Amino acid sequence: MMQELRLVLIILGAVAIAALLLHGLWTSRKEKPAKFGEKPIGKLREKDETGFDQDGIGSVRVIKAGSNEKPKTERKEPGLNFGEKPDVDPLFAGQTEEMPAKEKEDDLPLPVFSAADSEEADKVVDSPVQSIQTPEExxxxxxxxxxxxxxxxxxxxxxxxxxxxxxxxxxxxxxxxxxxxKEPEQQVLIMNVQAANNSEFDGEELINCLEQHGMIFGEMEIFHRHADLAGTGKVLFSAANMFNPGSFPLATIHQFTTPGITLFMTLPCYGEAEQNFKLMLQTAQQVADQLGGLVTDDNRNMMTPQRLDGYRDKIKQFHAHA
The missing domain is CATH 1.20.5 (Single alpha-helices involved in coiled-coils or other helix-helix interfaces)
Structure with missing residues (x-):
């Protein structure tokens, strides 16, 4: 009893498996579009009145070599491959004959790609994608x-x-x-040596006296006292003719006379200004004593101790503002 039941179950299982397999094959075949190869060969060979068969494929035409007509490009007749999609000529994809929807889908032309199209496609892929924004965005x-x-x-x-x-x-x-x-403005300290009693100094005597006290004839044709007696150092003060043009004409000095000379120094000066002023005053007094003259200030008034203090104060003020 058990063996019979087992045999029945095995048979039922085999039948069920076979039914499932058949049902799956039938379902897949039903869902799969109708193939060109499944059509009857008789239908494939039928031609309409215009010379084309049901799929719009005509017979091959043979063109003579000597014909003047422009040769037409021959088409390759599609082979009959059962179970596979046939190649469809895109020239005849637009036939207006009514065909089943599935058959028309099978007969749609396949796109043809060339090398140029591939390059253009690559360029399009490589190019950056720009987003399109509406005016509101x-x-x-x-x-x-x-x-x-x-x-x-x-x-x-x-x-x-x-x-x-x-x-x-x-x-x-x-x-x-x-x-x-900023440096202070330049100032000049002036004093004079004038001949007494409105007389004049002799040119030769005056030059000899100046040279004896360290004055050297030089630039601007006047006498200068330098830092060294050789006359190569900086100028400490100078002596000029009291009247214009202020120079001493050495070429005609034996004929030259003058009522006085002017000694002057500038601030700032080389060395210490007070020492230079003291040396200039000492030279003026020596020349005046030797030639019998008088020492006067910048206004040609008699030099006094108060006036000398005024010169010294002027030097101190200059250094205070320097």
Missing amino acids: ESAFSETIAEPVIAQSEAIAPLAEEKEATDTVSEEAVEVEEEAP
């Missing part, structure tokens, strides 16, 4: 960007003004520092 995006930019500009503006003010103050400070070391 662009305006919204612009407003979104503009708001932080304006806020940032407003935040930067005070900083820029503060930096500009700081730079202006720095420039003014630099200008003040540059103007600070």
Whole structure:
């Protein structure tokens, strides 16, 4: 009993498996579009009145070599491959004959790709994709960007003004520092040696006296006292003719006479100004004593101790402002 039941179950299982397999094959075959190869051969050979068969394929035409007509490109007749999709000529894909929907889908022309098309496709793939924005999106995006930019500009503006003010103050400070070391204006200390009783000094005697006290004839045709007696050092003070043009004509000095000479020094000067002034005053007194003259100030008034103090104060003030 058990063996019979087992045999029945085995047979039922085999039948069920076979039924499932048959049902699957039938379903897949039903869903698969009708193939060109499944059509009856008789239908494939039928031709319509225009000379084309049901799929729009005509017979092969043979063109003579000597014909003047323009040769037409021969088409290759499609082979009959059962179970596979046949090649369809795109020239006849637009036939208006009514065909089943599945057959028309099978007869659609396949696209033909060339090397040039592949290159163009590669270029299109490589090119960056640009997004298309509507005017509303662009305006919204612009407003979104503009708001932080304006806020940032407003935040930067005070900083820029503060930096500009700081730079202006720095420039003014630099200008003040540059103007600070400005040297004081040059000043000249003058005294005269005049002949007494409205007389005049003899030219030769005057020159000899000046040379005896370290004065050397030189630039501008006047006498100079240098830092060294050789006459190669800096000029400490000078002696000129009291009247214009102020020079001494050595070529005609034996005929030259003058009512007096002017000794002068400039501030600032080489060395110590007080020592140079003391040496100039001493030279003036020696010349006046030797020639019988008088020492006078810059206004040609008699030199007094008070006037000498005025010269010394002038030197001190100059150094105080230097």
